[in-house]
Amino acid sequence: MKIEIYLYIFFTLMSVYMFNGVNFGPIMKKNRVIEAKLLVLSLSFALSYLLTNFVIDFLE
Secondary structure, three states: OHHHHHHHHHHHHHHHHHHOOOOOHHHOOOOOHHHHHHHHHHHHHHHHHHHHHHHHHHHO
């Protein structure tokens, strides 16, 4: 259980860093900075959940 928490944190930080390199400007409306940041955060949480479950299943 302890390794799972560390994996969630690691993959969340990694995916936030990765999504900051993506230009969401063309798909977002003008002057919607908060919504773009929430989109990045939501995608990061979803990706970290999937990656953590994949690694845990792979190790077992």
